[in-house]
Amino acid sequence: MARRFWAAAGLVLALALAAGGVQAAPDVAKMTGGELTAFTRQMPKGGELHNHIAGATFPETLLAWAVEDGLCVNVKTLSLTPPCQPGEDLKPASALAGDDLLRTAMIDSLSVRHPDFQDRSGHDQFFGAFGRFGAVGSKRGGDSLAAVMDGLARQNTFYLEAMVTPQGAASRFLGAKVGWRGGDLATQKVANSAAGLEALVPAAMAETDALEARARAVMKCGTSEAAPGCQVTVRYLVQAGRVGPPEQTFAQLQLGVTLIAADRRWVGLQLVAPEDHPQALANYSLHMKMVDYLTDHGRTAKAALHAGELSFKYATPEDLRFHIAEAVRVAGARRIGHGVDLPLETDAEGLAAEMAAQGILVEVNLTSNDKILEVSGKAHPYAWLRQRRVPVSLSTDDAGILRIDLSHEYARAADEGASYGDLKASARNAIAYSFLSGEGLWSDPGVYRRPAKACAGQIGKAEPKPGPCAALVAGSDKAREQWRHERLLAAFEAAVR
Ligand SMILES: [Zn+2]
Numbered sequence: 001m002a003r004r005f006w007a008a009a010g011l012v013l014a015l016a017l018a019a020g021g022v023q024a025a026p027d028v029a030k031m032t033g034g035e036l037t038a039f040t041r042q043m044p045k046g047g048e049l050h051n052h053i054a055g056a057t058f059p060e061t062l063l064a065w066a067v068e069d070g071l072c073v074n075v076k077t078l079s080l081t082p083p084c085q086p087g088e089d090l091k092p093a094s095a096l097a098g099d100d101l102l103r104t105a106m107i108d109s110l111s112v113r114h115p116d117f118q119d120r121s122g123h124d125q126f127f128g129a130f131g132r133f134g135a136v137g138s139k140r141g142g143d144s145l146a147a148v149m150d151g152l153a154r155q156n157t158f159y160l161e162a163m164v165t166p167q168g169a170a171s172r173f174l175g176a177k178v179g180w181r182g183g184d185l186a187t188q189k190v191a192n193s194a195a196g197l198e199a200l201v202p203a204a205m206a207e208t209d210a211l212e213a214r215a216r217a218v219m220k221c222g223t224s225e226a227a228p229g230c231q232v233t234v235r236y237l238v239q240a241g242r243v244g245p246p247e248q249t250f251a252q253l254q255l256g257v258t259l260i261a262a263d264r265r266w267v268g269l270q271l272v273a274p275e276d277h278p279q280a281l282a283n284y285s286l287h288m289k290m291v292d293y294l295t296d297h298g299r300t301a302k303a304a305l306h307a308g309e310l311s312f313k314y315a316t317p318e319d320l321r322f323h324i325a326e327a328v329r330v331a332g333a334r335r336i337g338h339g340v341d342l343p344l345e346t347d348a349e350g351l352a353a354e355m356a357a358q359g360i361l362v363e364v365n366l367t368s369n370d371k372i373l374e375v376s377g378k379a380h381p382y383a384w385l386r387q388r389r390v391p392v393s394l395s396t397d398d399a400g401i402l403r404i405d406l407s408h409e410y411a412r413a414a415d416e417g418a419s420y421g422d423l424k425a426s427a428r429n430a431i432a433y434s435f436l437s438g439e440g441l442w443s444d445p446g447v448y449r450r451p452a453k454a455c456a457g458q459i460g461k462a463e464p465k466p467g468p469c470a471a472l473v474a475g476s477d478k479a480r481e482q483w484r485h486e487r488l489l490a491a492f493e494a495a496v497r
Contacts, residue, residue, distance in 0.1 A: 025421065026496055027419075029417075029419070031414070033411075036411045040407040041155055041156075044158075044485055044492055045155060045410060045427045046429070046430035047152075047157060047158070047161065047431050047481070048157065048160050048161065048395050048396065048430060049363050050304075050363035050395035050396070051162055051395060052163045052239070052397065053144050053145055053164055054144070055398025055401045056144055056147065056148045056398060057144045057400040059109075059133070060107065062133050062136050063096060063103070063107070065136055067093045069083075069136070069139075069140075070093075071083060071136070072086065072091060073095070073102070074090055075089050076089040078105055078106055078109035078132065080132065080133050080134070082135050109129070110132055110133050110401070111400070112126050112129070122372055122374065123274075123314060126368075126371060127372075129401045141164070141211050142213070142214020142218060143214065143218055145162065149215060149219065149229035149232040150232075151405060152406065153231055154229075155406055157406060158231055158481070158484060158485070159234075159431055159436075159481050160232055160233070161234075161237055161267070161268075161434055162234055163236075163272065165240075165241070166204035166208065166236075167203055167207065168239075168241075170200055171251045171252045172241070172244070174192065174251050175245070175250060176247065177195060178191045178247055178251065179247055180245065181247075183286075185293045188247070189294070192251050197258065201259050201262050204255065204259050204266075205263050208236065208265055212234075215229075235434070235435060237267065237270045237304060238252070238259060238260065238266060238269050238270065239270050239271075239272045240270070242272065242277070242284075242287055242306075244279060249283070249290065253271075253291060257300065261300070261301070264437070267302065267434075267435035268301065269295065269303040270303070270304055270306065270337070271305050276315050285330070288327060288330040288331040289330060289331075291305070291333070292330050292331050292332055297331075298333070299332075303334065304334060304435070305331060305335075306337035307324045307326075307327035307336050308338055308340050309341075309372075309373065310323065310373070311341065311375050313373065320344045320345065321345055323341070324345055325346065328360055334361075336355075336360065336362045336363065337363045338362075338369065339385070340369050340373055340375050340380070342362070342381055342385070352384075352385065352388040352390050353388065355390045356389040359433070359446060361390075361391040362392050363393055363395050364385070364392050364393065364395070364426075365394075366409055366416065367402050368397035368402055386422060391433055392426060393427075393430045394409045395430075396409060413426070428482075429446065431481050432482070433446075436478040437476070437477045437478065438475065438478045439478065439479060440452065440478045440482060441455055441479045453468075454468035455468075455469040455472060455479075459486045460489065460490035
């Protein structure tokens with residue numbers, strides 16, 4: 001069936017050299033839109049490194065949950081509110097079923113399908129949406145996670161690094177209670193511990209247990225009706241808010257580092273919320289110093305930081321000069337979220353060369369950057385990064401608000417000039433540059449010509465041979481996920497050849 005599909009798709013095949021002989025590589029530039037959509041959906045995409053679970057759910061689903069949970073709709077602000085006494089501007093969410101106009105307006109309000117909805121910019125429409133559906137609340141976190149996991153599996157993709165804020169309110173409250181101790185980070189850290197920061201770690205672990213238990217229950221994992229999403233491996237990145245007083249950001253980061261040391265499911269730090277917010281801008285350099293201090297420049301915990309999610313529309317030339325450079329050089333970030341303004345930074349070529357040499361990956365979110373920053377097509381640095389061999393991996397950012405999925409971003413990348421080889425590298429990079437523990441299956445991540453010695457000649461096979469390769473795959477989370485991806489990739493390429 002696969003052969004017939006590809007013959008019908010009328011693929012133009014280009015010859016490409018690959019390990020083990022000559023293979024025909026699909027020419028994605030020649031595909032029609034329909035061919036590209038089907039192709040990228042079926043292609044194994046390795047994993048996703050930039051996915052905020054809170055923004056991943058489509059509005060239709062959020063509204064269905066609002067009905068189940070007895071929430072109300074504020075018809076004036078077009079937002080969800082907690083269970084309420086219906087009044088002038090408030091209606092039970094169940095009323096949406098009989099009110100098509102209101103339902104349509106709510107879907108518009110909770111997504112960027114009309115980025116200029118209510119005369120807002122795409123940026124304001126996007127960031128405001130979180131508040132408008134916030135009443136759905138963390139009790140649906142496991143449902144959201146299940147939807148993301150199952151969505152990825154149905155796109156032939158089995159690794160997720162999900163961004164979540166553990167003990168968000170408690171850590172902010174603790175930071176506020178301690179207050180700012182004048183900028184001496186060692187004093188700040190001790191004061192947070194004295195105020196009970198470490199006690200939040202078991203609470204965060206219990207919260208993670210509950211999140212996963214709910215996701216597994218939703219997907220019926222472990223039963224004969226288990227959803228494909230049960231096969232997805234998940235790790236988590238700690239979100240710390242960059243908008244707010246510095247003591248709150250610091251407390252969230254400190255909790256993150258402590259949680260990462262205590263629970264192997266948590267693998268790295270992130271800083272979130274609009275980078276162009278006045279407080280985020282004012283404290284940017286301070287936040288980089290916090291990450292550097294708390295992680296010993298990435299030695300005790302890894303960081304993937306949103307940096308350079310800026311454009312002239314939302315930042316001054318002064319603010320466009322240094323964010324990525326400081327994330328890399330001061331904070332010691334191993335990955336950069338977005339990186340859109342990199343070509344605008346001081347000595348951009350030098351910075352890109354440094355990132356290429358150190359293997360610092362950029363998580364590229366094409367649709368997000370288009371809708372929020374209005375940077376797309378030729379203006380987007382995706383091609384510029386590839387030319388400079390900065391590792392890149394495609395991701396969705398907030399798939400529900402943006403109304404996309406990961407395959408959509410792969411198709412969009414091809415539309416904007418990425419070759420099949422680029423897409424394949426993006427997929428492999430999603431595991432090689434993940435924060436999964438253990439040695440990888442490749443000696444040359446980002447290039448993928450030299451397998452680890454133990455597995456030379458075996459990558460893409462069904463099972464590793466007993467011996468050093470089997471031991472590597474069994475003993476390393478990263479190698480195990482790479483083995484699975486390479487097996488899927490070999491099957492996919494055999495089908496499309
Ligand atoms: Zn993001």
